Amino acid sequence: MSVNENTGRTVVVGLSGGVDSAVAAMLLKEQGWHVIGLFMKNWEDDDDDEYCSSRQDLIDVMSIADRIGIDVDVVNFAREYKERVFAEFLKEYQAGRTPNPDVLCNSEIKFRAFLDHAMQMGAEKIATGHYAGVREFAGRFQLLKAEDGTKDQSYFLHRLNQAQLSKTLFPLADIYKRDVRMMAEAAGLHVAEKKDSTGICFIGERPFKEFLMRYLPPKKGEIRCLDDDRVVGEHDGLTYHTLGQRKGLHIGGTKTYARDGEHDAWFVAKKDMEKNILYVVQGHDHPALLCDVLRAEQLSWIAGDGVDDLPRTHWVYCAKTRYRQPDAPCEIEHIDANACEIQFAEPQWAMTPGQSVVVYESRVCLGGGIIC
Structure with missing residues (x-):
């Protein structure tokens, strides 16, 4: 759309305090949109914890908004996050599965609770700094991969529906990450070189096993070799392990019978929830x-x-x-x-x-x- 077509139309942009959402908001304002920033606070259990960056992120958001020249609204979705995302997250881990909280967080919080709130504010559209695209084709809305294949986030957005996509803009769809940082630097945005956020959606990057232990107590059991059923170690709980996992098993490498003493890494291959046994195999390309x-x-x-x-x-x-x-x-x-x-x-x-x-x-x- 041209600048004239967008003039006076309201879009609410989810601002995280990072460079991607900052540039997304900046681009939409340049296109003529009436841009309002929205900062979502979705985690409160350990808000003063060293792994929770929400305070600094909010400071960054306010600085970004001041530089771009937009207003910012702050909203607390902690209850919705705990009920719709975190409860399911724990339920899945307790059942021995490995959920992806980012997928559920996008469909339930960023594009549902956020979307509903933005519509109540009078917005026509919402926007985020995700690397993905959306287009209307043959009367339907399609989710597209981003131009920058190394940053494409369509995987995490695959549960979005027609109603959500019809109201969503992805300003970074055709822009490479390196160019996003260059745009931010040229605009004088102090977050131009800010490190990308990682870890659990809205909870942050933290020692994952220790974090889970706060909600799902340890239950020790045997680690067995899948090939010969010998005991090779002990685990603290099947909940804390996932298929294909290599690190954190604490069983080292042992001499294999078929490789003349070569030490191969162990990988998690199977979890027996009934017997509380973790089965492992040696070698990345093991058939299991x-x-x-x-x-x-x-x-x-x-x-x-x-x-x-x-x-x-x-x-x-x-x-x-x-x-x-x-x-x-x-x-x-x-x-x-x-x-x-x-x-x-x-x-x-x-x-x-x-x-x-x-x-x-x-x-x-x-x-x-x-x-x-």
Whole structure:
């Protein structure tokens, strides 16, 4: 849209205190939008903890808003976050699965609670600093991969629906991260070189096992080698481990029988929740870590259609079961209204229950489901 088409239209931009959302807001103002910043506070359990940066982030947001020349609203979604995201997060870990809180946080907080609040403020659109795109095509809204493939965040946004996408702008869709930082520096934004946030959505980067222990108590058990069932160590609780995990097992390497004394790393291959046994294997490419088919449930298709409405062309789709994983050719088979089976052309590594499998057709994110 041109500047004239946007003049007087209100967009509420989620400001995190980072460079991406700052530049997103700046670009929208340059395009003529009436921009209002919104800072979301979503975690209060240990607000004075060294890992919680919300105070500094709010200071940065106010500085950004002053520099750009926009107003800022501050809203507390801590209750919604705890009920809709964190409770599910703990429930999944307790069941032995490994959830992705960023996916749920986006669909329930950033694009639901935030969207609802922005509409009550009189906004026509909301915007964020996510690296993704949205376009209207044939009467439907599509979620697109970002131009900067190294920063693309469509994986975390795959549960967004038509109503959410129709109200959303992604100003950074066609911009590379390096250029975002250059824009911020040229505009005199002090966050131009601020480190990207990592860790759990809104909770921050912290020692993860110790954090989980505060909510899910330890339950010690054996670590066994999957190949010969020998005991090789002890774990503090299956809850704290995930398939494919290498670090934090504290069992070191042992001489393998087939490799003339070579020391291979151990990887988590299986969790027996009933017997409280953690099974491990040696070697990144061990067959127990590879699989070419998965079942997905809690399906969410962006177009609003089910599996049966997708084109049936063989190998037309690609999917990823981890954020940083390359797209892998696959075929989707219908099971029922809420489940499907995805067959990959090549075996995939450590497909983990609780994580998301996200399906693409070229640059278009079709949606996905939870690996079970």
